[in-house]
Amino acid sequence: MIRKYSMFSFLLLFSWKVNAGFPSISISEEEDSLMKAINLPEVQIYDYHNAAEDIEKSSASIEEYLQGNHGIQMLRRGAYASELQLNNMSQERSILTIDGMRIYGACTDKMDPISSYVEVSNLSKVQVNQGQFSMENGSGIGGSIDFTLNKASTSRDFVKAQAMTAYESNNAQKIALAGLSMSKKKWGLDLNASFRDAKNYKAGGGHEVLYSPFTKWNVSGSIAYAIKPKTELGVSAIYDKATNVGYPGLPMDVSLAEAKIYSAFLKHRNLNSWIKSWEHKVYYNAITHIMDDSPRPVVPIRMDMPGWSNTAGFYSQIKTEMSEHASNFKLSAHSNYSYAEMTMYPEDKNEIAMFMLTWPGVRTSVLDVYMEDAWRLNQKFTWKNNLGLAYEQNSIEDTFGLESLAIFYPEIENKKKQFLVRLSSVMQYKNRDLTLLTSLSYAERNPSVSEAYGFYLFNSFDGYDYIGNPCLKKEKALSFHMHASYEKEKLRIHFSGNYFTFWDYIAADVVPAYGSMTIGANGVKRYNSIPKAYLLNTAMDVDFQIFSFLEWKNKASYSFGKENNASYLPFIQPFIFESGLHYYRKDFSTYVSTLMHGSKKNFNPKYGEKPVDAFMIFHAGISYSFLWNKHSFQVKGGVENIFDTYYTSYSDWNRIPQMGRNIFVNILWNI
Amino acid sequence: MRTIYQWAIIALTTLLIISCNKEDIKDKKNEDTFENLYKITSQDFENHSLEIFSTEKHLNTGYNSLYFRFISKEDGDYFIPENFDWAPVMYMHGMSHGAPSGENLIKVKPYQYLENYAIFQMASEGEDYWVLSLEYEWKERNYSFEKEITVKQNTRQRVSVFDGNDNQSYILALIEPKNPKIGINSIKTALYSSEDMHHFFPVENYTLKIDPRMPSMGNHSSPDNEDLIHENNGIYKGKINFSMTGYWKLNFQIINSEDEVIKGEEITEDNPSSTVYLEVEF
Numbered sequence: 001m002i003r004k005y006s007m008f009s010f011l012l013l014f015s016w017k018v019n020a021g022f023p024s025i026s027i028s029e030e031e032d033s034l035m036k037a038i039n040l041p042e043v044q045i046y047d048y049h050n051a052a053e054d055i056e057k058s059s060a061s062i063e064e065y066l067q068g069n070h071g072i073q074m075l076r077r078g079a080y081a082s083e084l085q086l087n088n089m090s091q092e093r094s095i096l097t098i099d100g101m102r103i104y105g106a107c108t109d110k111m112d113p114i115s116s117y118v119e120v121s122n123l124s125k126v127q128v129n130q131g132q133f134s135m136e137n138g139s140g141i142g143g144s145i146d147f148t149l150n151k152a153s154t155s156r157d158f159v160k161a162q163a164m165t166a167y168e169s170n171n172a173q174k175i176a177l178a179g180l181s182m183s184k185k186k187w188g189l190d191l192n193a194s195f196r197d198a199k200n201y202k203a204g205g206g207h208e209v210l211y212s213p214f215t216k217w218n219v220s221g222s223i224a225y226a227i228k229p230k231t232e233l234g235v236s237a238i239y240d241k242a243t244n245v246g247y248p249g250l251p252m253d254v255s256l257a258e259a260k261i262y263s264a265f266l267k268h269r270n271l272n273s274w275i276k277s278w279e280h281k282v283y284y285n286a287i288t289h290i291m292d293d294s295p296r297p298v299v300p301i302r303m304d305m306p307g308w309s310n311t312a313g314f315y316s317q318i319k320t321e322m323s324e325h326a327s328n329f330k331l332s333a334h335s336n337y338s339y340a341e342m343t344m345y346p347e348d349k350n351e352i353a354m355f356m357l358t359w360p361g362v363r364t365s366v367l368d369v370y371m372e373d374a375w376r377l378n379q380k381f382t383w384k385n386n387l388g389l390a391y392e393q394n395s396i397e398d399t400f401g402l403e404s405l406a407i408f409y410p411e412i413e414n415k416k417k418q419f420l421v422r423l424s425s426v427m428q429y430k431n432r433d434l435t436l437l438t439s440l441s442y443a444e445r446n447p448s449v450s451e452a453y454g455f456y457l458f459n460s461f462d463g464y465d466y467i468g469n470p471c472l473k474k475e476k477a478l479s480f481h482m483h484a485s486y487e488k489e490k491l492r493i494h495f496s497g498n499y500f501t502f503w504d505y506i507a508a509d510v511v512p513a514y515g516s517m518t519i520g521a522n523g524v525k526r527y528n529s530i531p532k533a534y535l536l537n538t539a540m541d542v543d544f545q546i547f548s549f550l551e552w553k554n555k556a557s558y559s560f561g562k563e564n565n566a567s568y569l570p571f572i573q574p575f576i577f578e579s580g581l582h583y584y585r586k587d588f589s590t591y592v593s594t595l596m597h598g599s600k601k602n603f604n605p606k607y608g609e610k611p612v613d614a615f616m617i618f619h620a621g622i623s624y625s626f627l628w629n630k631h632s633f634q635v636k637g638g639v640e641n642i643f644d645t646y647y648t649s650y651s652d653w654n655r656i657p658q659m660g661r662n663i664f665v666n667i668l669w670n671i
Numbered sequence: 672m673r674t675i676y677q678w679a680i681i682a683l684t685t686l687l688i689i690s691c692n693k694e695d696i697k698d699k700k701n702e703d704t705f706e707n708l709y710k711i712t713s714q715d716f717e718n719h720s721l722e723i724f725s726t727e728k729h730l731n732t733g734y735n736s737l738y739f740r741f742i743s744k745e746d747g748d749y750f751i752p753e754n755f756d757w758a759p760v761m762y763m764h765g766m767s768h769g770a771p772s773g774e775n776l777i778k779v780k781p782y783q784y785l786e787n788y789a790i791f792q793m794a795s796e797g798e799d800y801w802v803l804s805l806e807y808e809w810k811e812r813n814y815s816f817e818k819e820i821t822v823k824q825n826t827r828q829r830v831s832v833f834d835g836n837d838n839q840s841y842i843l844a845l846i847e848p849k850n851p852k853i854g855i856n857s858i859k860t861a862l863y864s865s866e867d868m869h870h871f872f873p874v875e876n877y878t879l880k881i882d883p884r885m886p887s888m889g890n891h892s893s894p895d896n897e898d899l900i901h902e903n904n905g906i907y908k909g910k911i912n913f914s915m916t917g918y919w920k921l922n923f924q925i926i927n928s929e930d931e932v933i934k935g936e937e938i939t940e941d942n943p944s945s946t947v948y949l950e951v952e953f
Contacts (some may be wrong), residue, residue: 071676344888346888346918351887352916352953354887355915355916407894517888
């Protein structure tokens with residue numbers, strides 16, 4: 001039974017168990033349930049306990065982990081905190097959550113996607129939902145990503161400790177991770193800590209990329225206590241702090257990016273024959289992000305740009321199973337306050353420092369109801385439907401901020417309400433080797449804080465100051481998805497494609513009448529609704545199992561986007577091809593792989609885009625596991641960008657070059 | 672005896688209370704009108720005194736509101752004299768010149784006083800000093816005297832003196848915003864022309880084109896400002912928007928009723944400032 005539905009899950013939601021030597025500690029109790037089989041993708045998680053398959057480097061950041069996935073792109077502004085994009089859409093169009101918790105970045109320049117506030121050691125898995133298949137965490141158009149945390153669990157009996165140390169030659173990055181987890185009948189504990197410290201990286205040919213170092217600390221802990229055999233109470237906290245983070249793609253760096261993420265949950269399992277789980281969670285998180293230009297010797301004007309974002313929320317989620325239905329109901333609410341300011345210091349010390357609010361103290365409050373049902377019609381067909389309704393209210397709470405925006409919008413009101421709908425219907429056919437899936441979805445989203453209320457936010461890519469537009473209409477999209485896969489013993493072929501039609505696509509237009517504020521800027525752009533836009537994403541995987549120990553994996557993808565049928569959408573991936581040969585032995589594995597980007601010709605100068613040349617790079621790595629004094633060890637090593645190619649991609653902000661040759665060594669230890 | 676004594680105490684107490692109340696009321700009146708004003712100078716006569724107040728602690732270069740209060744010493748009442756005339760005069764190196772001022776406005780609430788303003792083009796410094804010369808008539812007697820005042824240099828330019836290409840001399844002074852804020856501010860200026868050193872006339876029906884800039888930050892401007900148009904008696908009103916706090920230079924172009932530029936240049940990349948400008952910092 002599970003086997004039958006596992007493919008369905010795989011196609012709907014890609015998921016990784018993020019390893020880093022930290023195998024998942026919390027194993028779900030619903031493992032064999034219908035729900036699990038239909039909704040949750042764990043079934044397809046790589047088993048990283050098997051060293052033969054675990055060949056990826058363990059010291060990778062979250063972004064590096066996710067980079068291999070079709071449908072996920074990285075907008076890179078430096079060596080740290082790349083912006084995750086789903087289906088070639090900017091981050092405002094997707095819902096990113098940490099364990100179901102909504103977190104809003106505190107940076108007006110998108111330098112702190114929420115993935116930058118967790119570390120691989122915090123996570124048990126990452127769920128990537130490439131469309132509207134499972135939008136339980138909110139209204140987004142491009143899809144959703146949930147970073148599932150490692151949490152303490154009860155009712156089992158073990159003590160585990162792990163540690164890893166790693167070094168990367170290119171930017172002299174030193175990495176250390178350590179974790180401890182314990183589970184007893186009544187209680188459980190999970191603790192981990194990590195540290196990364198990197199200097200400037202070097203592009204191909206040994207060219208040092210200035211202002212690209214970073215230092216990151218992360219500690220997290222969780223405790224669970226079993227009140228009753230099937231009822232668990234727990235608390236969890238993460239403290240993440242990055243300092244001295246360079247952004248070579250931007251005119252400023254970051255002196256501090258700090259997140260405090262707290263949550264408490266109460267979970268009932270198997271309440272009765274049909275309620276499989278019922279979970280309540282309350283959470284709070286506070287982000288501080290301080291942009292700073294002091295590392296830069298020459299700047300047009302010295303400035304500080306701190307931002308703060310606090311979010312409090314809760315959810316209550318019930319998962320049920322009745323005959324051929326597996327359902328999921330979620331009621332959630334959250335409230336975020338985002339505030340960002342800018343202080344500029346004139347050269348003439350007799351002048352007062354200049355000050356303004358770039359985010360005018362915006363409160364976003366959302367109430368959301370979500371329901372989904374997967375209905376197994378017969379052995380071959382499964383039909384899944386979902387519906388989500390959200391009520392969102394935005395208000396400007398800072399008078400100073402409201403008065404600033406009144407310059408552009410004299411009639412501005414400090415409150416705005418919006419009702420958002422999302423729904424999707426998926427039909428899957430599965431025969432022995434063949435799986436076909438089609439879906440039709442509709443989704444809406446509200447403008448982000450920057451899009452609605454941003455005040456002179458400088459975009460260094462196109463060189464314009466951006467003004468938010470509080471009168472923006474909600475963005476709407478209808479999307480069609482299809483997947484086809486054929487799997488035989490030695491051959492696996494997957495094809496997937498999706499096509500989005502947008503209405504009131506939010507993008508920015510030049511307002512010639514307004515002069516720019518930032519020194520050297522080209523002018524002012526204001527967010528507006530483009531009546532219509534289109535986006536196509538296609539991807540294909542072909543894997544051959546040549547021998548039992550040798551596998552050849554290939555991936556290719558192509559995307560295309562247009563607005564109003566005329567000009568191209570920005571930051572759309574060109575043709576990409578990846579190929580890798582993987583060799584497995586019992587305790588030894590090795591791989592060579594290549595990544596190729598076609599040249600980018602469908603660029604749009606309106607958004608500051610320029611053509612990008614094609615490139616091809618090569619990687620290789622080995623992994624070896626052994627026992628020593630009854631301790632399990634794993635050593636990994638490899639070379640990325642073997643030929644030290646100097647290259648840049650379509651998604652490198654201001655075309656900063658990517659990393660040149662990098663040699664890495666990881667040593668993992670398990671008790 | 673005892674009763675008389677008691678009565679006396681009651682009478683005294685009542686008197687005290689009444690007088691106290693009177694004092695209180697007077698003080699309250701005083702606070703109501705002049706609570707935020709500063710006394711600049713005063714003059715004592717045998718039957719009355721004159722006090723002059725302003726909104727700032729000191730008189731400064733630029734536009735200054737002035738409040739004249741006359742108090743009778745006979746009954747403590749405020750009064751307004753007849754034929755009141757006054758003029759600020761600056762003496763420097765044996766020469767003298769005046770300053771533009773408005774019409775005397777009679778205020779009656781909560782009591783009588785006179786309101787006016789003076790636009791000082793320069794500060795008192797060393798041998799150069801300002802006096803207010805005043806004359807008026809009260810109770811059929813003429814009073815005439817001069818009173819020295821100190822005018823301090825504003826740290827920012829609140830007044831601009833320039834010669835137009837119509838061979839007239841002009842004085843432009845900033846009245847509002849007194850307390851600029853982020854966002855939309857209404858702006859008010861006074862524009863005078865001078866025939867000689869002592870006679871100033873309000874300039875009417877011109878247009879004052881405005882372009883606020885931040886020289887310390889790439890000389891950027893702000894959006895949607897509205898040029899100043901004539902309201903009355905040489906007072907011009909418009910709208911100015913500040914997108915951030917700090918030092919703003921308000922560049923002007925003075926345009927006469929025939930649409931000719933009398934003075935001031937457009938701001939371009941090569942020309943960061945107009946010759947006619949005022950300054951604001953907050």
